[in-house]
Amino acid sequence: MSAVRRALLVVIALLVGMVPALAVAGPAWACSCAMATTAEHVERADVVARGVVTGIDRSRVAGSSTDPVLTTVRVSRVWKGPQQPEFVVSSEASGASCGLELNTVGQEIILFAQAEGSGWTANLCNGTAPAASELVAG
Numbered sequence: 290m291s292a293v294r295r296a297l298l299v300v301i302a303l304l305v306g307m308v309p310a311l312a313v314a315g316p317a318w319a320c321s322c323a324m325a326t327t328a329e330h331v332e333r334a335d336v337v338a339r340g341v342v343t344g345i346d347r348s349r350v351a352g353s354s355t356d357p358v359l360t361t362v363r364v365s366r367v368w369k370g371p372q373q374p375e376f377v378v379s380s381e382a383s384g385a386s387c388g389l390e391l392n393t394v395g396q397e398i399i400l401f402a403q404a405e406g407s408g409w410t411a412n413l414c415n416g417t418a419p420a421a422s423e424l425v426a427g
Contacts, residue, residue, distance in 0.1 A: 303405045312407075312424055313323045320386060330401045331369060334401040335402060336369060337368045337369040337399070337400070338364045339364070339366040339378070340364040340395065340398060340400060341397050342394055342395065343361045345391065346359040346361075354380070354385045355381045355382065355383055355388075358381070359379055360377070360401050361376075362375060362377075370402075378402050381412065387412040389411055391413060397420040399416070399417065399419075399421075
C-alpha cells in the first residue's frame with residue numbers, strides 16, 4: 290500500500306470518527322434579538338420605568354454566561370406596572386446570553402421587565418437600555 294493511499298485512509302478514518310462527535314454536540318447559542326419598536330417593548334412588558342441602577346449582585350455567577358445577576362433599580366417614574374420605589378431584576382450574566390449589560394452603579398436606565406414568579410426579569414431583547422431622549426420623551 291502506498292504512502293499516499295495510507296494517508297488518505299487515515300484522513301477518511303478521522304473524518305468518519307468526527308461524525309458521532311458532531312452529532313452529539315449541541316447547538317451553540319448566542320444572543321440574537323428580533324428588532325422591535327419601543328411601542329412593542331411597552332406592550333410586552335409588565336413594568337416600564339425610569340430609574341437609576343443602585344446595585345449589581347454577581348454573587349451567583351459561577352462561570353456560565355447564563356448565571357443570574359440581580360440588578361437593583363431605584364425608580365423615579367413608572368409608566369406601566371406597580372408603583373414601587375425599586376425593582377430587583379434578574380438577568381443572565383452576559384450579553385452573549387442576552388443578559389443586561391448594565392455594569393455601572395449610578396447609570397440611569399429605562400427598564401422594561403417581565404414578571405416571573407414573585408420577581409422580575411429583564412434582558413437585552415426586551416428594550417431595557419440606558420436612558421436616552423428618544424426613549425423618555427413624553
